[in-house]
Amino acid sequence: MRRAEEVRRVEHIMGLPISLRIDDGDIDGDIEGDIDGHVNVAAADRVFAWLREVDARFSPFLADSEVSRLDRGELEPHELSPDLVEVLDLCEEYRVASGGAFQVRIPGRGLDPCAMVKGWAVQRAAELLRAEGVTTFCLNAGGDVVSAGRPWRVGVRHPERADQLCTVLEITDGAVATSARYERGDHILDGRTGRPATALLSMTVVASSLTEADATATAAFAMGAEGIDWAAAREGCEVFAVDAERRVFRTQGFPVAA
Amino acid sequence: MKRALPVLVLTVAGLIPVWRYAPSTDTSSSTEVAEPASTPSSSSSGSSGQVVAGSTIKTEKGPVQVEVTFEGDKISSVRMLQQPNHPQTKAAVPKLIASTLEAQSADVDTVSGATITSDGYKESLQAAIDAKA
Numbered sequence: 001m002r003r004a005e006e007v008r009r010v011e012h013i014m015g016l017p018i019s020l021r022i023d024d025g026d027i028d029g030d031i032e033g034d035i036d037g038h039v040n041v042a043a044a045d046r047v048f049a050w051l052r053e054v055d056a057r058f059s060p061f062l063a064d065s066e067v068s069r070l071d072r073g074e075l076e077p078h079e080l081s082p083d084l085v086e087v088l089d090l091c092e093e094y095r096v097a098s099g100g101a102f103q104v105r106i107p108g109r110g111l112d113p114c115a116m117v118k119g120w121a122v123q124r125a126a127e128l129l130r131a132e133g134v135t136t137f138c139l140n141a142g143g144d145v146v147s148a149g150r151p152w153r154v155g156v157r158h159p160e161r162a163d164q165l166c167t168v169l170e171i172t173d174g175a176v177a178t179s180a181r182y183e184r185g186d187h188i189l190d191g192r193t194g195r196p197a198t199a200l201l202s203m204t205v206v207a208s209s210l211t212e213a214d215a216t217a218t219a220a221f222a223m224g225a226e227g228i229d230w231a232a233a234r235e236g237c238e239v240f241a242v243d244a245e246r247r248v249f250r251t252q253g254f255p256v257a258a
Numbered sequence: 259m260k261r262a263l264p265v266l267v268l269t270v271a272g273l274i275p276v277w278r279y280a281p282s283t284d285t286s287s288s289t290e291v292a293e294p295a296s297t298p299s300s301s302s303s304g305s306s307g308q309v310v311a312g313s314t315i316k317t318e319k320g321p322v323q324v325e326v327t328f329e330g331d332k333i334s335s336v337r338m339l340q341q342p343n344h345p346q347t348k349a350a351v352p353k354l355i356a357s358t359l360e361a362q363s364a365d366v367d368t369v370s371g372a373t374i375t376s377d378g379y380k381e382s383l384q385a386a387i388d389a390k391a
Contacts, residue, residue, distance in 0.1 A: 008388070008391045010388050012376040012379075015375060015376055016373065016374070016375070016376065017374060017376050017379035017382075017384070017385070019368070019384060019387075019388050021367075021368075021391060118373070138367055138368050140368045140369070140370075140384060142373045142374045142375075143369065143370050143371040143372060143373055143374050143384070144370065144373070145368055145370050147367075147368075152367045152368065153364075153365070153366040153367045153368075154366060154367065154368050154369070154370050155364060155366035155368070155369045155370070155383070156369075156370050156371065157369055157370065157371030157372070157383065158359075158361050159359075160359075161361050162381065162382070162383070163363075163383065164361040164362060164363055165361070165362050165363060165364060165366070165369070165383075166359060166360060166361065166362070167360075167362075168362070168364050168366055176370045177370065178370045178371050178372055179372060179373075180371065180372035181372065182371075182372050183371065183372040183373055183374050183375065183378055184372065184373060184375065202372070204370060228354065229351045229354070232351050232352050232354060233351045233352070239354075242359055246358070246359040247356060247357075247358065247359070248356065248357045248358060248359050248360075249354040249355070249356055250354065250355050250357075251352045251353075251354060251355070252352060252353055252355060253352070257364075
């Protein structure tokens, strides 16, 4: 067994700050790395390279991305990459599950799967780390978190006070995502009406994957007050929500830190 | 009722092939006796619609049976013949704990919040944590 070094890195990709922290520790399994054990650095390089690739392929703001080309009708369904097909299938799954509130094709706007791409891509990045033999890490992409290997204390930002938390939870292997309006304004639209969702101040979901946590948080936020019950009823999801009256609702299984 | 809907849809979906291809002989799952028909049966209900009662399906909340009215190949209405006694909505949604919003500061490894922009990052708690690490 070899030891691998600690990594602390922040990069800005897809307009998001992405913080990766890998603890030093034993390298899991028979993983190829250079002899000095720079396994974690190499794994971190791959994570950021993957996220830059995702941005180039799936950004609706880049004219030559696959998403933009699809939106302009330049690609036939059989020409789409398996990754984009997977993302669009997930979008459809959550659109149906949320009764249309989660919507990546709002009339009058172009195709914008960003709400799904971010969680999906960062979850994939976490799987890349595991495949590289990294056991203990915390990856935070603009407020969405995937962690592994030891208990990690995750604060949930207070919806009205940027320097405060409203709860602290603890997860070992899992994901946390929060949807709210305080950073980017009314950017989450209720797909059923096309209007900004304003009934909740903050919606945090814990799940086993960030794909699930992020999409469920976004869909529930778009649904409004009924989104709290909806998210709570989803299998494997734990919820911490703040409504417009500043009432807090959480599921019994929400992993509040001691 | 929201949570009951998937059960209903599944039941209806399961019913259609039964109605089309074979009278059901499966009465073993039926736990109630006062049902109009335990095998799918059709009767003209006075209009052009065809009314079909589905077989009883056991769910963890209790037996469920629906009656479906078809207009040609399309379902025009669905009626519950049997449904669990307790409301699905209350049973299906985990109990939520209500409390008031509190502000706290604590030592944490990372912060979850609304998607932060690269511009907003400089002022954020996460930036402070990253700088300290």
